[in-house]
Amino acid sequence: MTSKHFYLLFLILLIPNQLKAQFNLYTSYQGIYDDNIFNNVDQISDFINSFSFGSAYNIESDLNNVQLYYEGNINLFQKNTPKTFNVHRIGLVETHLFSIDDNPLNAGINYSFRNNKDDFEVYDFNQLSLYLNYRYSVSETDFILPGYIFNRNNYKNFTLFSHNEHRFFINWISNFETQTSLTLNTEYLIKQYFEKYDFEGYLNDAAQLKFKANIGQSIGELTGMNGYVVYRKNLSDGSRYLVSDSLVYYEEEIFNDIYSYDGIEAGLGFTHYFNENIELNLEAKYLIRNYSSLPAVDRSGLELSATREDNQFGFGAGIVFDLGGFMNGLSLSATWNYIKNNSNDYYYKYSNHIFSASLGYGF
Numbered sequence: 001m002t003s004k005h006f007y008l009l010f011l012i013l014l015i016p017n018q019l020k021a022q023f024n025l026y027t028s029y030q031g032i033y034d035d036n037i038f039n040n041v042d043q044i045s046d047f048i049n050s051f052s053f054g055s056a057y058n059i060e061s062d063l064n065n066v067q068l069y070y071e072g073n074i075n076l077f078q079k080n081t082p083k084t085f086n087v088h089r090i091g092l093v094e095t096h097l098f099s100i101d102d103n104p105l106n107a108g109i110n111y112s113f114r115n116n117k118d119d120f121e122v123y124d125f126n127q128l129s130l131y132l133n134y135r136y137s138v139s140e141t142d143f144i145l146p147g148y149i150f151n152r153n154n155y156k157n158f159t160l161f162s163h164n165e166h167r168f169f170i171n172w173i174s175n176f177e178t179q180t181s182l183t184l185n186t187e188y189l190i191k192q193y194f195e196k197y198d199f200e201g202y203l204n205d206a207a208q209l210k211f212k213a214n215i216g217q218s219i220g221e222l223t224g225m226n227g228y229v230v231y232r233k234n235l236s237d238g239s240r241y242l243v244s245d246s247l248v249y250y251e252e253e254i255f256n257d258i259y260s261y262d263g264i265e266a267g268l269g270f271t272h273y274f275n276e277n278i279e280l281n282l283e284a285k286y287l288i289r290n291y292s293s294l295p296a297v298d299r300s301g302l303e304l305s306a307t308r309e310d311n312q313f314g315f316g317a318g319i320v321f322d323l324g325g326f327m328n329g330l331s332l333s334a335t336w337n338y339i340k341n342n343s344n345d346y347y348y349k350y351s352n353h354i355f356s357a358s359l360g361y362g363f
Contacts, residue, residue, distance in 0.1 A: 020060045026329075026362030027053040036352040037080065039341070043350065046083075049076040052360075065095045082118035091129075105134045106147075122157040123254075145171040159195060161240060161251050166190040179218035186211055191259055193240070201293070206236040206259040222273040230265040232258070239293040252294045263289040277322040285314045296345040308345045314338065329363045 030052070035045040056069035074086045091110025097103065113126035133147030149167040169187040176182075187210040196204050209232070216226040239260065240251040252260035267285035274280065289310040295303040318335035339352040 020058075022058045022060065024056045024058065024363065025054070026360065027051075028358055028360035030356055030358035032354065032356040034352070034354050036350055037077070037083065039339075039348075039350060039352060041347050041350050044080065046080050047078045049078070050074070051076075062100065063097045067093050067095075069093070082120055083116075085114055085116045085120065087114045088112060102137055103135060105132075107132045123155070124157060125153060125155045127154070128152040141175045143171075143173040145173065147171075158242070158254070160193070160197075160242065161255065162195070163191050163193045165192075181214075181216040183214040183216075184212070185214075189259070201238040203236060203238040203240050206234075208235055208259050209233045224271045226269045228265075228267050232261070232263045234259060234262050234292050237292060250294050252291060260294060261289040261291045263287060277325065279320040279322075281316075281318045281320070283314075283316045287312045287314075296343070297347060299346045301347075304344070306344060308343060308348070310341055310343045310345075310348060312339060312341045314340075327361070329361050331360045333358050333360075 028051075030050040032048040032050060033045070034048065036043050037046050037048075038044055051074045052072065054069065054071040056067050059066045069091055071089045072087070075084060077083045089110055089112035091108060093106065093108035093110075096105045098105070109128075109130045111126070111128050114124060115121075116123050129149065129151045131147065131149040133145055135143050135145040137143055147169050149165075149169075151165040151167075153165060154162045167187060167189050169185060172182075172184040174182045189208045189210065191206040193204055210230065212228060212230045214226060214228040216224060218224045236259065242249045242254075250260075251257050265285060265287035267283060270280075270282040272280045287310075289308075289312070291308040291310075294308045296306050296308040297303055314337065316335065316337040318333060320331060320333040323330040323332055334357045335355075337352075337354040339350075339354075341348060341350050341352075343349050
């Protein structure tokens with residue numbers, strides 16, 4: 001036997017001692033009552049049965065973790081059955097540590113797609129996503145995390161909206177002796193459409209800057225609070241739209257495009273553990289959206305001279321029960337959310353109540 005064969009045999013014997021393989025599986029059911037499923041003035045309600053399921057295969061060593069995973073979700077609408085859809089994602093992610101428990105490098109790739117029914121099939125899409133980020137320890141309490149995300153979004157029935165997206169970001173994370181944490185985020189986003197057009201005011205690419213600050217504070221062994229502010233600055237003028245039967249359908253309305261507006265969002269959160277098995281969450285938020293090129297319309301659907309402006313309030317409460325004492329990996333939760341959207345566009349003056357309860361299991 002040659003020295004090369006001895007080396008290969010040594011690796012084969014060594015790998016089982018260095019690597020640990022683990023299989024994870026989860027599934028959950030969520031019942032949702034939504035009194036405004038389209039978030040508009042029509043106020044159409046429905047009950048949704050949502051089933052989620054996923055699995056992951058992990059291969060771990062002291063400095064490396066590789067995970068292959070699948071995630072799926074099915075949403076069944078009781079009254080508005082054509083709105084029923086399913087979403088699937090498969091991905092691969094690797095985390096590498098350059099030292100024990102420190103400085104992780106994360107890289108991943110995933111592919112996802114959504115299937116709709118009947119008239120909603122025009123919204124079918126698929127996405128290829130790649131990402132890379134690295135967290136570096138500046139000190140024992142301070143970290144910096146730069147990264148990049150690439151998304152290729154393809155709408156097979158709305159090809160003029162299909163695009164590549166590039167996201168460059170950097171985070172600063174600090175932890176203080178007062179049990180306070182501070183996270184600062186800056187992100188530069190670029191969207192480049194597949195199809196190019198030479199029309200005035202018709203975008204071929206778009207860009208946006210995003211800034212976020214988040215402060216978390218522990219106010220006891222079982223209680224914590226956090227507050228955040230997000231500011232978005234649209235760097236592009238113009239829009240993409242589809243003309244059909246003399247009607248204009250803007251991308252902002254079809255896909256709720258984040259590149260279409262300037263805005264600021266602020267929120268507060270509160271978390272309290274009654275004990276190790278019961279967790280209470282409360283939240284409140286306020287946001288402003290000033291659309292760059294989307295005209296507001298009146299009750300008759302006629303365009304106004306002003307562009308759309310939204311002011312939105314939101315409140316939420318949730319409780320989570322860890323039922324691991326009955327069965328390991330079992331949990332039960334219930335949530336309530338309320339949204340009130342004020343707009344100079346008649347169609348988007350609405351309120352929204354969402355009630356849900358879910359039961360999940362994973363191992």
